Amino acid sequence: MSDPDRIVQSFFGDFGGRYVAEVLRAPLDELEVEFITAMQDQEFLRLYRNLLRDFVGRPTPLLYAENTSREIGGADIYIKLEGLAATGAHKINNALGQGLLAKRMGKGRVIAETGAGQHGVATAAVCAKLGIPCRVYMGEVDVRRQRPNVFSMELYGAEVVPVKTGSKTLKDAVNEALRDWASSFQDTHYLLGSALGPSPFPDMVREFQSVIGRELIEQTQERGIVPDAMVACVGGGSNAIGFFAPLLERREIRMIGVEAGGRGSATGDHAVRMEGGGRLGIVQGYKSMFLLDSDGQVQDTHSVSAGLDYPGIGPQLAYLGASGRVEFTRASDQEALDALRVFARNEGVIFALESAHAGAQVLKTAKELGPGKTVIVNMSGRGDKDIFITAKELTPQTWKDFMQREVQEIEAKEKQS
Amino acid sequence: MTHLMAHMIPYFPDYPTSLEAARALIDAGVSFLEIQFPFSDPTADGPTIEAACTTALAQGFSVDRGFEFVKALAGRGPEIVIMTYASLVISRGVDRFCRDAAAAGASGVIVPDLPVDSDEGLWNAAEKAGLTVIPVIVPTTSEERLQKIAGVNPRYIYCALRTGITGTRTELGAENLAFLDRAGRTGAKILAGFGIQSPEQVRTLKGHVHGAIVGSALVRVISQAASPEACYESLLGVAQELVRA
Ligand SMILES: Cc1ncc(COP(=O)(O)O)c(C=O)c1O
Numbered sequence: 001m002s003d004p005d006r007i008v009q010s011f012f013g014d015f016g017g018r019y020v021a022e023v024l025r026a027p028l029d030e031l032e033v034e035f036i037t038a039m040q041d042q043e044f045l046r047l048y049r050n051l052l053r054d055f056v057g058r059p060t061p062l063l064y065a066e067n068t069s070r071e072i073g074g075a076d077i078y079i080k081l082e083g084l085a086a087t088g089a090h091k092i093n094n095a096l097g098q099g100l101l102a103k104r105m106g107k108g109r110v111i112a113e114t115g116a117g118q119h120g121v122a123t124a125a126v127c128a129k130l131g132i133p134c135r136v137y138m139g140e141v142d143v144r145r146q147r148p149n150v151f152s153m154e155l156y157g158a159e160v161v162p163v164k165t166g167s168k169t170l171k172d173a174v175n176e177a178l179r180d181w182a183s184s185f186q187d188t189h190y191l192l193g194s195a196l197g198p199s200p201f202p203d204m205v206r207e208f209q210s211v212i213g214r215e216l217i218e219q220t221q222e223r224g225i226v227p228d229a230m231v232a233c234v235g236g237g238s239n240a241i242g243f244f245a246p247l248l249e250r251r252e253i254r255m256i257g258v259e260a261g262g263r264g265s266a267t268g269d270h271a272v273r274m275e276g277g278g279r280l281g282i283v284q285g286y287k288s289m290f291l292l293d294s295d296g297q298v299q300d301t302h303s304v305s306a307g308l309d310y311p312g313i314g315p316q317l318a319y320l321g322a323s324g325r326v327e328f329t330r331a332s333d334q335e336a337l338d339a340l341r342v343f344a345r346n347e348g349v350i351f352a353l354e355s356a357h358a359g360a361q362v363l364k365t366a367k368e369l370g371p372g373k374t375v376i377v378n379m380s381g382r383g384d385k386d387i388f389i390t391a392k393e394l395t396p397q398t399w400k401d402f403m404q405r406e407v408q409e410i411e412a413k414e415k416q417s
Numbered sequence: 418m419t420h421l422m423a424h425m426i427p428y429f430p431d432y433p434t435s436l437e438a439a440r441a442l443i444d445a446g447v448s449f450l451e452i453q454f455p456f457s458d459p460t461a462d463g464p465t466i467e468a469a470c471t472t473a474l475a476q477g478f479s480v481d482r483g484f485e486f487v488k489a490l491a492g493r494g495p496e497i498v499i500m501t502y503a504s505l506v507i508s509r510g511v512d513r514f515c516r517d518a519a520a521a522g523a524s525g526v527i528v529p530d531l532p533v534d535s536d537e538g539l540w541n542a543a544e545k546a547g548l549t550v551i552p553v554i555v556p557t558t559s560e561e562r563l564q565k566i567a568g569v570n571p572r573y574i575y576c577a578l579r580t581g582i583t584g585t586r587t588e589l590g591a592e593n594l595a596f597l598d599r600a601g602r603t604g605a606k607i608l609a610g611f612g613i614q615s616p617e618q619v620r621t622l623k624g625h626v627h628g629a630i631v632g633s634a635l636v637r638v639i640s641q642a643a644s645p646e647a648c649y650e651s652l653l654g655v656a657q658e659l660v661r662a
Contacts (some may be wrong), residue, residue, distance in 0.1 A: 020504055021461045021529035023555040023580050025562065165467050171458060178460045183581030282530065282537070283458060283504035295480045296508030298457040 010199035012319035027185035032200040058265030062219040062263030067346040074366040075373035083382030092122035097208030099126040102189035109188040113177040115170030116306035117149025119193030124158035134158040137176040138171040194236025195314035198285030208241020231256040232378040233358040237314030240378035261330035268300040274328035304333035305353035331360035420448035420628035427486040428478035429469040437645040445656030454501035463584025465633040484521040491522020500527040515546035525549040567603035574605040587612030597625040616662035
């Protein structure tokens with residue numbers, strides 16, 4: 001069934017598909033047709049390109065991590081600074097593409113799920129720009145730990161709905177968005193945020209994220225850089241597939257996906273779906289590798305980064321992993337935090353916690369490859385959004401003092417008024 | 418006569434109460450018991466059933482125990498249909514799931530996220546095991562899609578009376594009834610549900626369906642019961658009214 005030349009492949013080997021209740025069949029069939037048509041429409045593509053330039057701020061830079069490379073004494077490390085895109089992560093490439101598609105389809109409303117909140121923030125910003133009302137479903141647990149992102153979404157005019165079902169995190173937000181869409185699809189577009197879910201979402205998200213890999217090809221050619229390896233973190237897989245896809249044909253380049261190793265290998269302590277951790281299953285409309293118990297119930301996950309603690313992986317990456325084209329490794333919470341510090345001190349760049357997992361791996365890969373080689377890491381997001389997590393982890397006492405003073409200040413102000 | 422298909426969830430709110438609930442439905446004379454095997458991520462279900470599934474899993478539901486539950490009820494009157502999601506079927510293996518369901522005494526399965534043409538071999542496996550698969554359609558299902566579904570010759574078709582998820586009340590009017598008649602022309606027996614709560618709604622369906630399906634409304638009665646005995650009493654009353662409608 002898979003045909004690599006088609007923009008909508010649906011199946012990647014045995015992975016992918018459209019395993020949905022009949023009610024979602026028609027909207028997904030419609031979406032596939034509209035997406036294919038839009039991608040052949042020069043006017044649509046021109047609009048998308050212009051907004052990528054003017055609104056998102058593309059192209060994002062490719063930075064030589066000179067100090068870190070020297071310190072390690074291995075391969076040259078380059079960082080694709082995807083986190084410099086508007087709203088702080090790669091998520092906006094896809095949000096903008098699908099937002100324009102929603103508009104083209106005449107949908108008067110957009111819904112989205114979000115975990116860490118980055119996709120929610122990107123969607124809210126795009127909807128503000130395009131003038132489309134927007135509702136974001138977000139697990140109650142994530143609403144609590146990602147308050148700054150909730151604040152931004154609301155500032156952009158989006159309605160943030162806390163999800164109280166199941167584990168109250170990203171997967172439950174996806175469930176809730178699917179439930180909304182099952183009755184609202186006639187006037188609503190579901191703007192899914194990663195390269196997962198029922199077809200055509202994995203194909204669509206890959207196409208909109210592939211701008212990352214295409215820019216990389218141009219930037220490396222211009223500067224005479226020949227990559228030997230590429231490293232990206234993998235939650236659902238959108239930044240990784242967008243970074244890898246345009247270069248997949250270049251077999252000489254090693255591609256490495258990094259999953260959340262969390263705090264250990266016990267159930268509920270990590271989000272390692274590849275490398276033997278996951279099982280083949282069908283969840284949320286697609287067939288892929290999921291963290292499931294022997295009955296097929298979805299298991300709990302953990303990661304210090306809210307964006308990587310999703311129990312499934314996008315079907316195309318699962319396929320690329322199974323076929324050996326993409327290697328999978330894991331980075332623990334601690335390794336990610338350590339890498340965060342290394343790149344902040346050495347390069348003046350603060351990685352998002354998700355991206356710091358790729359950062360941890362690139363330090364290992366650079367050493368392993370040795371001098372004269374080149375490795376490129378995708379910094380899918382910048383770390384500003386994580387300050388409430390990283391500061392708590394890295395400098396607990398100072399942060400606690402600061403928070404207490406903030407509370408006192410707010411209380412004093414309340415008393416005055 | 419309009420048959421009644423009553424939906425319930427084993428181990429909700431706990432094992433003994435769910436057994437009493439089943440006994441009440443059987444004693445009330447329902448024609449079908451739709452037994453939902455809870456899944457952690459039931460995307461086609463609304464808040465009532467979603468919450469009940471979460472509770473049932475916390476109460477120790479497992480697929481093995483689900484089949485034991487079915488076995489305990491089989492042969493006591495109603496036809497038993499197991500409703501669940503793809504993940505549970507795939508994890509056990511489609512063939513083995515169907516064999517175990519048949520061995521437990523079920524006569525059919527409903528798996529909304531394994532629709533015709535994305536069924537992972539469910540139709541073949543079910544046929545081999547002597548089970549019937551009940552496809553679910555909605556009013557927005559196109560004629561082309563309906564013909565494709567009719568092409569697998571289902572004995573029953575489950576018609577969701579509106580788009581969306583289970584739980585909220587459905588207004589029955591000329592449009593949904595026309596939809597039921599359209600589905601009926603495939604030759605399959607029509608079971609209709611989603612938002613059916615009252616005997617009056619069941620009466621409206623008369624002549625358009627083989628059976629009416631009641632789900633969330635019964636789950637709500639079960640969830641309000643103070644004890645297994647109280648559950649039996651209250652559910653028996655509600656179910657009898659629906660059966661007699
Ligand atoms: C900065 C960043 N990187 C990565 C991810 C993980 O998603 P994906 O694997 O789809 O790129 C997220 C998700 O929230 C994110 O915010």
